[in-house]
Amino acid sequence: MTFREELKTLTQLREAQRGKWDNIDPESAARMRVQNRFRTGLDIARYTAAIMREDMAAYDADTANYTQSLGCWHGFIGQQKLISIKKHFGNTKRRYLYLSGWMVAALRSEFGPLPDQSMHEKTSVASLIEELYTFLRQADTWELNHLFRAREEAKEAGDSAKVDDLTNQIDNHETHIVPIIADIDAGFGNAEATYLLAKKMIEAGACCIQLENQVSDEKQCGHQDGKVTVPHEDFIAKINAVRYAFLELGVDDGVIVARTDSLGAGLTQKIAVTSEPGDLGDQYNSFLDGEEISSASDIDNGDVVIKQNGKLVKVKRLASGLYQFKPGTGEDRVVLDCITSLQNGADLLWIETEKPHVGQIAGMVNRIREAVPNAKLVYNNSPSFNWTLNFRQQVFDAWEAEGKDVSAYERADLMNARYDDTELGQLADEWTRNFQRDAAREAGIFHHLITLPTYHTAALSTDNLAKGYFGDEGMLAYVAGVQRREIREGIATVRHQDMAGSNIGDDHKEFFHGDAALKAGGKDNTMNQFG
Numbered sequence: 001m002t003f004r005e006e007l008k009t010l011t012q013l014r015e016a017q018r019g020k021w022d023n024i025d026p027e028s029a030a031r032m033r034v035q036n037r038f039r040t041g042l043d044i045a046r047y048t049a050a051i052m053r054e055d056m057a058a059y060d061a062d063t064a065n066y067t068q069s070l071g072c073w074h075g076f077i078g079q080q081k082l083i084s085i086k087k088h089f090g091n092t093k094r095r096y097l098y099l100s101g102w103m104v105a106a107l108r109s110e111f112g113p114l115p116d117q118s119m120h121e122k123t124s125v126a127s128l129i130e131e132l133y134t135f136l137r138q139a140d141t142w143e144l145n146h147l148f149r150a151r152e153e154a155k156e157a158g159d160s161a162k163v164d165d166l167t168n169q170i171d172n173h174e175t176h177i178v179p180i181i182a183d184i185d186a187g188f189g190n191a192e193a194t195y196l197l198a199k200k201m202i203e204a205g206a207c208c209i210q211l212e213n214q215v216s217d218e219k220q221c222g223h224q225d226g227k228v229t230v231p232h233e234d235f236i237a238k239i240n241a242v243r244y245a246f247l248e249l250g251v252d253d254g255v256i257v258a259r260t261d262s263l264g265a266g267l268t269q270k271i272a273v274t275s276e277p278g279d280l281g282d283q284y285n286s287f288l289d290g291e292e293i294s295s296a297s298d299i300d301n302g303d304v305v306i307k308q309n310g311k312l313v314k315v316k317r318l319a320s321g322l323y324q325f326k327p328g329t330g331e332d333r334v335v336l337d338c339i340t341s342l343q344n345g346a347d348l349l350w351i352e353t354e355k356p357h358v359g360q361i362a363g364m365v366n367r368i369r370e371a372v373p374n375a376k377l378v379y380n381n382s383p384s385f386n387w388t389l390n391f392r393q394q395v396f397d398a399w400e401a402e403g404k405d406v407s408a409y410e411r412a413d414l415m416n417a418r419y420d421d422t423e424l425g426q427l428a429d430e431w432t433r434n435f436q437r438d439a440a441r442e443a444g445i446f447h448h449l450i451t452l453p454t455y456h457t458a459a460l461s462t463d464n465l466a467k468g469y470f471g472d473e474g475m476l477a478y479v480a481g482v483q484r485r486e487i488r489e490g491i492a493t494v495r496h497q498d499m500a501g502s503n504i505g506d507d508h509k510e511f512f513h514g515d516a517a518l519k520a521g522g523k524d525n526t527m528n529q530f531g
Helices: 003-015 026-034 041-061 075-089 101-107 123-156 160-171 191-204 232-248 280-285 330-342 358-369 387-402 423-442 453-469 475-489 502-516 526-530
Strands: 067-071 095-099 180-183 208-212 255-260 290-292 305-308 311-315 348-351 377-380 445-450
Touching: 003 026, 003 160, 026 123, 041 123, 041 191, 041 208, 041 255, 041 445, 067 453, 075 095, 075 123, 075 453, 095 101, 095 123, 095 445, 101 123, 101 180, 101 453, 123 160, 123 180, 123 191, 123 502, 191 208, 191 232, 208 232, 232 255, 232 280, 232 330, 255 330, 280 330, 330 348, 330 358, 348 358, 358 377, 358 423, 387 423, 423 445, 453 475
Parallel strands: 067 095, 067 445, 095 180, 180 208, 208 255, 255 348, 348 377, 377 445
Antiparallel strands: 290 311, 305 311
């Protein structure tokens, strides 16, 4: 409801109390309602799920409508990201948040920093979703509070035209609430555990859950070695669990991202159940590495034998008990994983790759689209890639294939700063600049995200400040490197008391205490130095 509608409703409600609510100002109460548009996480999940569905349809119509996000490890980081987006671009259209399991493990666990192996408390994932939305809701309240204060000043000045203009701005306010793609890792246990955690995440506001096909208790970061996948039937059960959680909570259009780590995973924990040649279990088992045998005498104690393509095969098993896939089968397994997931309830795909290469991704997506024409990807623009080296080597290889002279460049040393201003270095930067739009157009990528950028930005900015402040610059390191830039670039946090809600609290004091309110924002508030 708009502010005008809320004001009318609350005025009538107060009048119905026959004097008992005379201390309640309907305008103040209406203002508080408008500044708290989303009352529960489920309200948020339903609202943002609809946004994602609209964006997916828009992408299907035109691949220029791809979406983006940055991973955020704290509510404040997510809040400032959305405030910045609104400041620079005027709206939040097709811009989301990503919640990275890596950053939860590294930064949000009570055990301290952990590797990305699902060892952190599973509830910390839902807690971060709730925290992110708490800060985004506060950003709404903060922004609207400034509009309401300006409206009050215009009202007191008798400027009715300005009052109407500000009221329209309030009624058409764009929320900072956007979809979060939330990482549930490999589900933190069996399908029941996945269902229970998915419910907590959805209740906190998640409209989109990303689930990967690794074994929960062997889970590894997608950019490290030792990954172990599960048979499709196990993964489908977890997709079902997440869908049931969405349906139970009334988020009927919730989005599931099925991630496959098969490109870099050479192991499986168990052999799939199969009933007949060519079924899903048989297809999974066809990728297992092994040695063809002709008789029982070829079987040693503890060996496992399966029927593969009509022949008996002794499957290669490691000392860990894990089974090994045939070398070079990664892409075929990825394609099968993706088709199977989409045909069994997933909405979007995530293919974890070892490099950002449009041609490689497109090759797999085109095969998937032979079975599922509207297949779309969420893609990790990972900080684990050396982007500079990757794209310089891609340019080098392309030039070499064209017959262009590349003798001035040493392929293995292309990260060297001496190549920064060369033709190759500049073209590689242009390819990097265009990677997202090119991949959206050519490789079916609907959503581009960077999993843990704010982990790196926090470290970099802290390093710069520490180097100057504890060195020769002293206080100038903060003043010139931080505060002066905040003022000149219009960063809201320069008035940190206001950003933290001081003015909102003052207004509430006035609502509750009237003229007796003791406010923090008077003439002695040093924040007044910032205008």
